[in-house]
Amino acid sequence: MQTTRRQLLAHSAALPFLPLAGLGLTACSTVETTSVQSRLRGKSITVISTIGTTLRLSWRGTTLFNNEFGEAFVPDWGYKEQLENRTVELLRASGRFSSVQRVTITATRREEALKELKELKTPTDHVLLISGAPSADSIWATREGFFGLGIAQRSILQLGTESVAHASLRVDLLVPSTFGTVLGEATVSTAQRVPAPALLRGPRLNDDNAAAARESLKVQVDAAVQSLVNQLGLGKAMPASSPAAAPASPALKPASAPASVPTTPSSNAFPVTSPNVEGRDIPAPSGAGASDFLSR
Secondary structure, three states: OOOOHHHHHHHOOOOOOOOOOOOEEEEEEEOOHHHHHHHHOOOEEEEEEOOOOEEEEEEEOOOHHHOEEEEEEOHHHOHHHHHHHHHHHHHHHHOOOOEEEEOOOOOOOHHHHHHHHHHOOOOOOEEEEEEEOEEOOOOOOOOOOEEEEEEEEEEEOOEEEEEEEEEEEEEEEEEHHHOOEEEEEEEEEEEEEEOOOOEEOOOEEOOOOHHHHHHHHHHHHHHHHHHHHHHOOOOOOOOOOOOOOOOOOOOOOOOOOOOOOOOOOOOOOOOOOOOOOOOOOOOOOOOOOOOOOOOO
């Protein structure tokens, strides 16, 4: 039975033994959110992206000599539109801007993207540029790492073949009138195992098994965009919590009442732990698949 996107969204927060569980997410930002929020309020912003139509493919073998790298052109997978549309939705929902729009460009580098946007004569106060970013290999800890949107596969002596879908993104908040003055930047990386080998030697996509990787990447893109917008402080503002009511005066207990005996905690109770991520407003990854990023 084909795995649906709705099922994957549920699995990404499920227990470690479930298929496609363990959506590890790590993030980092360089931005003064209060200053950015004040400066952008009531202004216009345009979302552009230099990625989304091409996947990075990598096959990691027993030794470095067995490694293979390639690309797959997949515009019909819709990641470019998903990245930009989801970002626009979040920015509009924040209510911070006078207008939010997306502009589709063909450039694959930042400088080219800004030049293309200028040539299109798109009026805007600010630009949110989404691009690929490098990250460590959080699954196998290989030194090759990950970059942008892609699928990686590992095979030791042609045994135990494993595939991983990964998304490593960066966002820059720019002022186009000064040709790219950076007001803030943020990065996010996610990776998730998929249940069947998604690549063939070459490397090239295995069309018979690529559907699971495709759906996993859709889930990761949504999570990554949410993280990036939150890190920049451009997400929807949380409503102020109402002041707590003053606690009632405790009733006096009769002198003869026996002292209360502490009960043993339930074995089903789980401790609350802090998110093991960097940056702001990033949900803690769940499941054993959210391993620390290592490099050799």
